Amino acid sequence: MPGRHVNHYSKRTRQPRKGLTARLAILIFLLAAVGALSIFSANLYLAMQSLHRNLDSLEEKLEQVEQENIKLEEQYDQIHEEKEKLREENEILREENKMMRSETIIEYGNRETNKVAITIDDGADAALTHRALDYLREHNLQATLFPKGNNVEQNPEVWQRAVEEGHELGNHTYSHPFITNISADRVREEISGWQESVDKAVDSSYRTLFFRPPYGDGFLSGQSHHTGRLQEIIAEKGMFTVLWDVELIYALRNQAYTPARVTEHVLANAKGGSIVLLHFNEADIDALPDIISGLRDRGLEPCSLSELLLD
Ligand SMILES: [Zn+2]
Known part of the structure; x- marks a missing residue:
């Protein structure tokens, strides 16, 4: 049954050729996918990096704002203290003034x-x-x-x-x-x-x-x-x-x-x-x-x- 053999053979040789193309296609596809993935992940990586940097600078700004806040609070306390001192001084002056007037x-x-x-x-x-x-x-x-x-x-x-x-x-x-x-x-x-x-x-x-x-x-x-x-x-x-x-x-x-x-x-x-x-x-x-x-x-x-x- 040579024909069968040939047939068998030709079938077997045609098939691997077909298989090679498919594999190549798969390989190319995979390579493309890997390439795309790596481009994608590189982009992702870069995006993450810049996000990190943005986050860092935001944190820095937040810290600056907090520090300014603390400074403002200190200034406020100082002003409040000065106001209190002035009020007391005013009270003393008022008292002295009254004493002066009552004697004059x-x-x-x-x-x-x-x-x-x-x-x-x-x-x-x-x-x-x-x-x-x-x-x-x-x-x-x-x-x-x-x-x-x-x-x-x-x-x-x-x-x-x-x-x-x-x-x-x-x-x-x-x-x-x-x-x-x-x-x-x-x-x-x-x-x-x-x-x-x-x-x-x-x-x-x-x-x-x-x-x-x-x-x-x-x-x-x-x-x-x-x-x-x-x-x-x-x-x-x-x-x-x-x-x-x-x-x-x-x-x-x-x-x-x-x-x-x-x-x-x-x-x-x-x-x-x-x-x-x-x-x-x-x-x-x-x-x-x-x-x-x-x-x-x-x-x-x-x-x-x-x-x-x-x-
Ligand atoms: Zn009069």
């Missing part, structure tokens, strides 16, 4: 200067007060005015003008009582009553450092038993007590009270550092222009209390 009664300022403070008390009807403000404006003088709170309430526009024109207002109580006759609580009410009237008139919260007791009551000679108690209250309200060293009502009590006498008395008695007490009465206001010019002619500089005491 001002009758005049620095005698080494040529300044003379002009203060005008109580207020009057609107016409007279406006006249006084006109004189002050004409003579370019900003003075310190101590109106009663109830006068401010009655003539708010007058006192608004006074503040607008640069005059300062001092607390002279609401209703001008003898303060040694009333309780501590009533004194407090008189002081805040003045404050409320002024705040309303000038439409904002007005601050003054100066308190002048009506009639000087509580601070006159022989009244020292009242003074300490009143000073405590005035200091608690953040003010100094300001009296005067030149006044007219007591000085001219037995004489004709005329503008000429008023002017003469002021010019004869005011010196550097003086605090002149005038009132919103006809004679004092009529005398005002001559007082201002007369002081200037003598080389003195009429001014407000702040300019005398705080500059």
